[in-house]
Amino acid sequence: MRYYNQNKSHKKQDKNEQVFESTTSSNPDDFSYLPTSTTGQIIKHEAYVLSYSEAHEQAEWVAYSLDKSDIVYANRDRPFFNEDPKVKTHSADWRSYRNSGYDRGHLCPAGDRRASKKLYDETFYTSNISPQNHNFNSGIWNRLEQKTRYWAKKYGHLYVVTGGVLEDNLPTIGVADKVSVPKQFYKILLDYTKPEIKAIAFLIPNKDSNLPLYKFVVSIDSIEQKTGIDFFPNLPDSIETKLEASSEYKNWSFR
Numbered sequence: 001m002r003y004y005n006q007n008k009s010h011k012k013q014d015k016n017e018q019v020f021e022s023t024t025s026s027n028p029d030d031f032s033y034l035p036t037s038t039t040g041q042i043i044k045h046e047a048y049v050l051s052y053s054e055a056h057e058q059a060e061w062v063a064y065s066l067d068k069s070d071i072v073y074a075n076r077d078r079p080f081f082n083e084d085p086k087v088k089t090h091s092a093d094w095r096s097y098r099n100s101g102y103d104r105g106h107l108c109p110a111g112d113r114r115a116s117k118k119l120y121d122e123t124f125y126t127s128n129i130s131p132q133n134h135n136f137n138s139g140i141w142n143r144l145e146q147k148t149r150y151w152a153k154k155y156g157h158l159y160v161v162t163g164g165v166l167e168d169n170l171p172t173i174g175v176a177d178k179v180s181v182p183k184q185f186y187k188i189l190l191d192y193t194k195p196e197i198k199a200i201a202f203l204i205p206n207k208d209s210n211l212p213l214y215k216f217v218v219s220i221d222s223i224e225q226k227t228g229i230d231f232f233p234n235l236p237d238s239i240e241t242k243l244e245a246s247s248e249y250k251n252w253s254f255r
Contacts (some may be wrong), residue, residue, distance in 0.1 A: 031192055033159040034063050036230040043086045047122040048108040051229075052084075053166055056180035057092040058130045061163040061229060062107040066152045070112060076120045078110070084127035091127040096174025102181060105132030107162050109145045130164045131173055131181040135208035144187055144202060144213055147254075154253060155191045162187040164206075165226050182206055186223045188231055190243075199232075199243040200252050214254055220244035 034042075037051035038060060048064035081094035081104055097104050107128050113119040122128075132141065152158045164182025172178040188201040203218045203226075220231055221244045232240060 031159075032234045033065065033161075033190065033192075033232060035061055035161055036233055037061075038228050041087070041089070043084065043127060045086070045122045045125075046116075047113045047119040048128065050107075050127055052087050052089070052091065052127055054089040056164075056166045056170070057096070057174070057177045058166070058179060059107060059127055059163055060166050060227065061161050062128055063159070063161045064108050064112070066112055066148070066158045066160050068153045068156050070115055071149050071153050072115045074114045076110070076114055076117060079121050079124045081124050081126055081129065084125040087127055091125065092129075092174065092177045092179045094126055096177040096179050097129075097131065100131065100173035102131035102173060103134050103137040104129040105137045105141065105185075108160075111145060112149065112160075130185070131179055132185070133206050133208065136185075136204075136206050140204060140209045140211070140213070140216075141185065144204070147213060148187070148189060151189065151191075151252065155193070157191070157193060159190040159192060159232075160187065161190075161231055163227075165203075165223075167226075184226075186227075188220055188223065190232060192235075196251065197239060197243070198251050199246075200249055201247075212254070214249050217247055217249045219247045222247075 034049055039051055039053050041052045043050050043052055048062050050059040050062045053060045083093065084091040106123055107130060108123050110120055110123045113123050148160060163186060165184040165186060166180060166182060170180040170182065172180055184203055184205055186203045190199045199220060201218050201220045201223055202216045203223060204216045224231060
């Protein structure tokens with residue numbers, strides 16, 4: 001389904017079944033997996049692509065391709081957080097998080113980009129972080145990140161889109177930057193390889209939870225309604241309609 005920001009419209013590109021036919025697990029990036037942007041400020045890094053919201057001083061979404069070959073366990077020294085040099089309006093200063101009571105929560109996890117020091121270091125741009133409750137960040141969000149890597153290894157390849165739900169009147173941290181604190185975070189995964197194309201979406205409150213991950217599975221449509229973002233607009237319509245309306249999770253292994 002398609003939802004549009006009141007101030008900006010987004011035309012979907014023409015689609016046909018050739019998009020699917022050209023997409024295989026051996027060459028997954030033939031498929032254009034990026035969502036629409038409600039802000040018009042799309043930033044491309046090697047590690048991920050993001051749509052930056054200056055009003056909330058963070059990304060409304062971060063999207064990236066995750067192959068099983070990306071999942072490595074090389075030890076990397078954690079760099080300092082730095083402003084994103086590609087964000088024209090300047091991304092949040094890392095000091096806005098200091099003594100805020102919130103973690104600098106990664107959207108594209110550093111653990112998904114350990115194969116390269118350059119890619120790993122890019123995950124420490126402040127455009128890739130959002131204020132997260134510590135127990136949320138180290139608990140259920142971390143569990144979901146680990147499960148995503150498990151699924152990437154099991155199924156071979158995933159497309160990942162994630163972010164906080166950015167809305168009006170959110171609490172903020174920082175003095176000059178005013179970084180919004182999302183009440184909920186989402187993560188959407190697409191396995192767009194034959195023979196079984198499937199997707200799964202999670203919407204999780206920004207607080208501690210011991211509930212199993214499947215309790216937070218929702219339809220992609222419901223996240224589109226909350227965010228005004230059209231996820232996977234380049235899917236063939238017949239596939240998009242079915243995948244985005246479903247909140248089924250039984251075809252994903254939760255073991």
